[in-house]
Amino acid sequence: METATINNNFKSEEYFINMGPQHPATHGVLRLLLTIDGEIIKKVEPDLGYIHRSIEKMCERDSYQQIVHLTDRMDYLSSHINNEAVCLAVENALELEVPERVKVIRTIIDELTRISSHTLWWGVMGMDVGALTSYFYGFRDREMINDIFEETCGARLTMNYNIPGGLMQDIHPNFVKRVKEFIAHFKTKLPEYDKLLTGNIIFQKRTKGVGVLSKEDAIAYGASGPVARGSGYSCDVRKHHPYSALDKVSFNEALHTEGDSYARYLVRIQEMWESVSIIEQLIDNIPEGDFKVATNAVIKLPKGEYYQKVETARGELGVYIISTGGKNPHRMKFRSPGLSNLSLLNHITVGGKIGDLVATMATIDIVVPDIDR
Amino acid sequence: MYSSLIITNNIHSWVLSLMPAAVTGITEMMMIAMIYLTVFAVLGLFLVLMERKVAAWFQLRIGPNRVGFFGMFQTIADALKLLSKELTGTDKADKFLYNLAPYFLIISSLMALAVFPFSENLQAFDINIGIFFLIAISSIGVIGVLLGGWSSNNKFALIGAMRSGVQTISYELSVGLSLLTMILLTGSLQLSEIIEVQKSGWLIVQGHIPAVIAFMIYMISGTAETNRAPFDMVEAESELGAGFHTEYSGMKFAYFFLAEFINMFIIAAIGTTVFFGGWLSPFGITESIPWLGVFWFLLKAFALVFLMMWFRWTFPRLRVDQLLTLEWKYLLPINLFNIVLMAIIVWLNFTIQF
Numbered sequence: 242m243e244t245a246t247i248n249n250n251f252k253s254e255e256y257f258i259n260m261g262p263q264h265p266a267t268h269g270v271l272r273l274l275l276t277i278d279g280e281i282i283k284k285v286e287p288d289l290g291y292i293h294r295s296i297e298k299m300c301e302r303d304s305y306q307q308i309v310h311l312t313d314r315m316d317y318l319s320s321h322i323n324n325e326a327v328c329l330a331v332e333n334a335l336e337l338e339v340p341e342r343v344k345v346i347r348t349i350i351d352e353l354t355r356i357s358s359h360t361l362w363w364g365v366m367g368m369d370v371g372a373l374t375s376y377f378y379g380f381r382d383r384e385m386i387n388d389i390f391e392e393t394c395g396a397r398l399t400m401n402y403n404i405p406g407g408l409m410q411d412i413h414p415n416f417v418k419r420v421k422e423f424i425a426h427f428k429t430k431l432p433e434y435d436k437l438l439t440g441n442i443i444f445q446k447r448t449k450g451v452g453v454l455s456k457e458d459a460i461a462y463g464a465s466g467p468v469a470r471g472s473g474y475s476c477d478v479r480k481h482h483p484y485s486a487l488d489k490v491s492f493n494e495a496l497h498t499e500g501d502s503y504a505r506y507l508v509r510i511q512e513m514w515e516s517v518s519i520i521e522q523l524i525d526n527i528p529e530g531d532f533k534v535a536t537n538a539v540i541k542l543p544k545g546e547y548y549q550k551v552e553t554a555r556g557e558l559g560v561y562i563i564s565t566g567g568k569n570p571h572r573m574k575f576r577s578p579g580l581s582n583l584s585l586l587n588h589i590t591v592g593g594k595i596g597d598l599v600a601t602m603a604t605i606d607i608v609v610p611d612i613d614r
Numbered sequence: 615m616y617s618s619l620i621i622t623n624n625i626h627s628w629v630l631s632l633m634p635a636a637v638t639g640i641t642e643m644m645m646i647a648m649i650y651l652t653v654f655a656v657l658g659l660f661l662v663l664m665e666r667k668v669a670a671w672f673q674l675r676i677g678p679n680r681v682g683f684f685g686m687f688q689t690i691a692d693a694l695k696l697l698s699k700e701l702t703g704t705d706k707a708d709k710f711l712y713n714l715a716p717y718f719l720i721i722s723s724l725m726a727l728a729v730f731p732f733s734e735n736l737q738a739f740d741i742n743i744g745i746f747f748l749i750a751i752s753s754i755g756v757i758g759v760l761l762g763g764w765s766s767n768n769k770f771a772l773i774g775a776m777r778s779g780v781q782t783i784s785y786e787l788s789v790g791l792s793l794l795t796m797i798l799l800t801g802s803l804q805l806s807e808i809i810e811v812q813k814s815g816w817l818i819v820q821g822h823i824p825a826v827i828a829f830m831i832y833m834i835s836g837t838a839e840t841n842r843a844p845f846d847m848v849e850a851e852s853e854l855g856a857g858f859h860t861e862y863s864g865m866k867f868a869y870f871f872l873a874e875f876i877n878m879f880i881i882a883a884i885g886t887t888v889f890f891g892g893w894l895s896p897f898g899i900t901e902s903i904p905w906l907g908v909f910w911f912l913l914k915a916f917a918l919v920f921l922m923m924w925f926r927w928t929f930p931r932l933r934v935d936q937l938l939t940l941e942w943k944y945l946l947p948i949n950l951f952n953i954v955l956m957a958i959i960v961w962l963n964f965t966i967q968f
Contacts, residue, residue, distance in 0.1 A: 265855065280935075438930070447930060594935065595854075
């Protein structure tokens with residue numbers, strides 16, 4: 242029997258549409274230039290620069306203590322981890338050994354930051370696929386972490402808690418108690434996340450097999466973080482190049498091999514469990530000691546080039562400093578995870594529907610100030 | 615004994631005493647129209663408040679609680695705000711169609727509201743093709759959506775409108791066929807007669823298995839008909855901004871908004887009338903007090919409205935191709951099979967009747 246053939250005389254016309262910079266799904270001021278044929282996406286071109294603040298140039302002007310404060314404003318959802326990257330780079334350059342207490346506290350707050358970033362992502366992920374309720378569930382749990390941060394260092398989002406040489410001040414006496422409270426609370430709430438979204442058949446239909454990224458492409462595009470790990474590329478900096486107290490804890494690197502949006506989703510959910518486990522291992526064993534080592538009031542790095550990478554909630558953040566021996570860096574470069582993760586958007590969304598683009602973009606988890614810097 | 619018929623008869627004789635008999639007809643029609651407009655507005659305001667409260671309870675929030683007790687006047691305040699808003703429009707929009715579009719929606723939902731038996735004898739028109747009329751009228755609304763999206767001169771609105779067209783036309787079939795399944799039981803399209811039949815058991819009980827299947831299909835496709843989540847392709851705020859009403863502001867936007875909520879009530883009201891006995895009380899417990907019919911009708915309708923809100927605040931949105939797959943590959947074949955099943959059950963007299 243002859244199969245029916247579609248009459249190709251029917252000509253469809255590709256058209257151009259502007260998604261953003263003001264659009265609910267672009268999470269800030271990202272502008273996507275879409276070429277679509279009906280609902281099917283033919284081309285996605287991200288247009289960057291709407292929130293460019295030339296942070297790298299500003300770094301050349303500032304002292305190393307001041308640079309830490311600028312990094313808050315890059316990936317504002319992992320501000321503490323960004324701060325830590327600069328501090329570690331400066332400390333390594335100065336060959337400064339920070340106290341164990343500092344390392345443990347930094348790692349605990351890192352993981353809290355990661356959980357807070359992932360809960361926000363989870364809420365927004367639900368919202369992008371149309372389940373508005375998840376947003377509030379995510380924010381409920383994130384709020385508890387923000388309260389802990391507020392008590393610890395006075396800020397909720399842009400923390401500035403790290404300084405080269407240690408921490409700005411010691412942790413609040415309530416810190417351990419409140420973190421334990423949060424962990425107990427969060428362990429009961431995380432299964433709720435699965436009930437609300439993960440197991441939902443509509444959600445699975447929306448994400449499974451959508452935005453598939455192969456391991457080779459993940460490496461070729463320089464993807465990192467949950468995006469790369471969803472494709473089976475083991476790239477967790479915490480595992481491969483442990484920093485701070487991460488060499489003292491045992492945790493599994495969340496890896497999935499499917500490479501679709503659902504795999505990236507599962508990686509992040511699993512990472513939240515791993516972060517909980519890391520915090521549980523450390524929270525009872527915060528060593529006594531100083532919360533910082535004294536540094537010179539004006540830090541001058543020896544002449545040379547320094548690189549430090551850390552694992553933020555979005556992937557690998559690299560800090561590259563070229564010093565000529567002065568009090569400012571000669572050149573500073575941040576390798577932000579968001580930019581390289583965004584670069585593969587066109588590759589994995591072409592051929593999908595508009596709904597797929599939104600669902601895929603949610604699992605890439607972009608933070609626009611991190612991309613633009 | 616107290617029946618709504620007494621009130622209507624009294625009003626009729628009062629109107630007759632005031633004016634010549636020739637104009638009483640028109641006067642009474644105007645009175646009924648005014649009553650329905652009021653009911654329409656109040657219902658819309660209440661449904662918006664209900665949606666916001668239900669959403670808040672689902673989302674660990676309190677919801678509106680500032681304006682009036684329990685936030686009662688929040689939607690009135692919102693409506694006043696929308697009234698005072700400037701009506702903006704896009705350049706190069708098709709002005710005539712652009713301004714016409716909201717009225718299609720609002721008129722279709724107002725007309726559909728007119729045929730419901732809110733209680734015994736409390737019905738504006740008891741036409742003998744009631745269900746048919748409802749299905750026909752409720753599909754006029756999509757013209758408004760299509761026109762609105764088309765004439766806005768906005769690509770997002772256009773995508774929303776096209777999605778709406780494809781969605782509503784598809785799900786229209788399921789709504790019609792699932793109601794047709796129930797018509798096999800009643801043998802009449804007239805709404806008052808459909809309720810009369812249910813005095814010996816609600817249709818969902820009378821028709822048991824096929825009726826339950828029909829009800830599920832009806833609720834799914836009814837939700838899709840009203841363009842609400844998980845079928846809110848038309849608006850899909852994370853994809854299309856605000857979809858077909860992106861370019862509407864002020865009261866024109868409010869018309870779309872109000873019509874969406876009234877349509878939700880209409881779907882729930884049809885469901886109540888056809889599946890759950892309309893104004894009949896469960897097990898006839900208040901049969902001696904007919905005016906409680908309004909209470910039972912609204913109670914059942916709002917229970918179904920709550921069900922639809924529950925859908926909205928828990929489910930993610932389907933993708934547009936999945937939406938059509940669901941309708942054409944699953945709901946429609948099941949529906950056709952279900953009609954045959956119901957026909958067999960009616961033919962063999964396997965219905966449950968008290």
